[in-house]
Amino acid sequence: MSLSTPPNGALKAESKGLSFFYGNVQALNAISLGLPDRHATALIGPSGCGKTTYLRCLNRMHDLYPGNRYEGELLLYPDGINLVAAEIDPIEIRMRIGMVFQRPNPFPKSIYENVAYGLRIRGGMKRTDLDHAVERALRDAALWPEVQDRLHDQALNLSGGQQQRLCIARALATRPEILLFDEPTSALDPTATARIEELVTDLKQKVTIVIVTHNMQQAARVSDYTAFMYEGRLIECDRTDRIFTNPSNKLTEEYVTGRFG
C-alpha cells in the first residue's frame, strides 16, 4: 500500500493537493502528505523533483519572489490554518516554522545578536528574558559550551559546523513548531555532519522536523518517515525502515537502491 499520510498519531502539518508554480513552471503537482508531530520526515528524490520547493512552501519562502503561485492547501495543526492562504502573514509563519539552509548563513553580527534576531523582531522582551532565551536556544543547538564565554564575538569566526549549529539556534530561538532543514550538512565535514545528525535526532522530541537530503544513509539515520518524490509528485511516504527495505513502489525501490538519481 502506498501511503501519503503515515499511519500514526497526530499530524503537525498536512498538504492536501498542494501544487506550486514558478510563473509558468509547475514544480509541485497535487502533493498530499502528512507530517507527523514531533517526528522527522525526510524528503528524498532525484535532483529537480521538487523537494526544496515543497520545503519552502511550508514557511512561505516563495513569497519573496514575484510570480510564484500556490494551489491547494497546506494545513498547520492543531489550529488548522492554511499556510499558503493569501491572508496568512509570512513573517509570523517564519517564526513558527524555522528554516536551516544548505550553507551556514549567519548574519555578520555577534553570536548573541544572531540568536536574538527573531526575538528582537517579535519585540516586547526584557533584556534578561532575551539573555535567557538566547542561552536556551544555544543549549538546544548544542553550542552553548563552546560559545558561552564569547557571545559578543563575530559569528563569522566560528567553524562551519559551529556556524550551522548557530543557524539552528537562531531558528530555535522563536520556539518554532516545525524546523525545516534543506540539506543541512552538505557543506560540512563528517564530524560536523555527525553532530548535526545527533542534534536533529534530539530535537525531534520537541519540534517537528522536515529534512531534505540527498544522502540515503542520513535519511535512514535521522528520520522516522521518508517521502519519495519524483517529477513534482509524491510517489510514496512511509516509515523510513519500510521505504529503505520494502517500498511499495517500484520507482522508490530503484531510487533507494541507487539505480537512478
Ligand SMILES: Nc1ncnc2c1ncn2[C@@H]1O[C@H](COP(=O)(O)OP(=O)(O)OP(=O)(O)O)[C@@H](O)[C@H]1O
Ligand atoms: N526559481 C525557479 N524558477 C523556475 N523554476 C524553478 C525555480 N526553482 C526551481 N525550479 C524548478 O522546479 C523544479 C523543482 O526544483 P527543486 O529545487 O524544488 O528540486 P529539488 O528536488 O530540491 O532538487 P535538488 O535536489 O537538485 O536540490 C525543477 O524543475 C527546477 O528546475
